[in-house]
Amino acid sequence: ETVMTQSPATLSVSPGETATLSCRASQSVGNNLAWYQQKPGQAPRLLIYGASIRATGIPARFSGSGSGTDFTLTISSLQSEDFAVYYCHQYGNWLMTFGQGTRLDIK
Amino acid sequence: QVHLVESGGGVVQPGRSLRLSCAASQFTFSDYIMYWVRQSPGKGLEWVSFISTDGTNKYYTDSVEGRFTASRDNSRNTLYLHMDNLRPEDTATYYCMTVLSLDSGNSPIWGLGTLVTVSS
Numbered sequence: 001e002t003v004m005t006q007s008p009a010t011l012s013v014s015p016g017e018t019a020t021l022s023c024r025a026s027q028s029v030g031n032n033l034a035w036y037q038q039k040p041g042q043a044p045r046l047l048i049y050g051a052s053i054r055a056t057g058i059p060a061r062f063s064g065s066g067s068g069t070d071f072t073l074t075i076s077s078l079q080s081e082d083f084a085v086y087y088c089h090q091y092g093n094w095l096m097t098f099g100q101g102t103r104l105d106i107k
Numbered sequence: 108q109v110h111l112v113e114s115g116g117g118v119v120q121p122g123r124s125l126r127l128s129c130a131a132s133q134f135t136f137s138d139y140i141m142y143w144v145r146q147s148p149g150k151g152l153e154w155v156s157f158i159s160t161d162g163t164n165k166y167y168t169d170s171v172e173g174r175f176t177a178s179r180d181n182s183r184n185t186l187y188l189h190m191d192n193l194r195p196e197d198t199a200t201y202y203c204m205t206v207l208s209l210d211s212g213n214s215p216i217w218g219l220g221t222l223v224t225v226s227s
Contacts, residue, residue: 034215043202044152050212087152091206091215094140094166098152105215 002027002090006099012107013078021073021086021102028068029092035064035073036087038101044087048073080106109133109216111203116221119193127221129186129203137161137181139207143188145199146220155201156188171197193225 003026013019023033031051036044046055048064051071061076075082083106088099115127129141143155156177157166163178176189178184200220206213 032213043200043217044213046217048216053211053214055214089152089215091213094157096142096154098154100151 002029002093002097004088004090004097004099005053006086006102008086008090008102010103011106012105013082015078017078019078019082019104021075021104023066023071023073023088023099025071025090025092027068029090031067032090033064033066033071034089034091035062035080036089037070037082037084038087039084044046047086061073075104078104109174109207111205111216111218113201113203113218113221116201118224118226120227121194121225123193124189124191125193125223126182127188127190127201127203127223129188129218131184131186131203134207136179137183139178139205139217141177141186142204143177143186144202144204144217145197146202147196150199153199158186190223193223195225197223198225199223 005024007022033051035048037047038044042044049064052064063074065072083104085101085103087101110132112130118127141158145155146152156167158177162179174192178187200222202217202220204217206215
């Protein structure tokens with residue numbers, strides 16, 4: 001099983017600033033990595049797939065990078081609606097796995 | 108637009124059974140491996156089951172092995188999860204999902220989920 005480790009667990013950032021979230025895989029997943037945003041009571045919202053491709057309708061302030069084992073989600077010019085929990089998800093093999101989440105809080 | 112729509116959730120007593128369904132549309136359902144993923148209240152995402160395109164290969168996370176059975180009807184574009192001997196710890200929102208092959212790359216798609224509550 002590929003273990004996905006997200007850091008930090010909680011990140012406090014002020015509106016207008018940039019947040020950088022990390023996700024590390026215990027073995028290579030190529031570029032088969034997605035990022036989701038989740039708010040209370042809602043389903044996960046796909047932000048990024050293929051490690052760096054923005055999903056339909058996702059603002060340009062969300063960007064993903066990385067390949068293999070190390071991945072980053074960058075959210076620039078944070079808006080109030082961006083404060084949520086973010087998950088990474090590897091689907092490089094049939095036994096897909098998820099990170100434990102990073103909570104992005106308003107500072 | 109590609110859609111996955113789950114149904115069948117509800118409140119059920121421990122030890123009872125429930126069957127979830129997931130209706131797929133706007134993609135060739137029979138070409139894709141399908142998954143069930145769950146999220147317990149306040150917790151993270153957990154893979155539950157995998158079913159191959161023709162339904163012959165199935166895998167489950169350890170905690171549901173022997174109690175949950177995934178199946179699919181490719182003629183109806185529908186995925187199922189039959190859950191037996193439900194436990195309180197199975198309380199979660201259950202999502203069906205797959206990974207589509209797009210021109211731009213491989214993209215996960217998800218339904219909106221169906222809530223299962225196991226409680227006496």
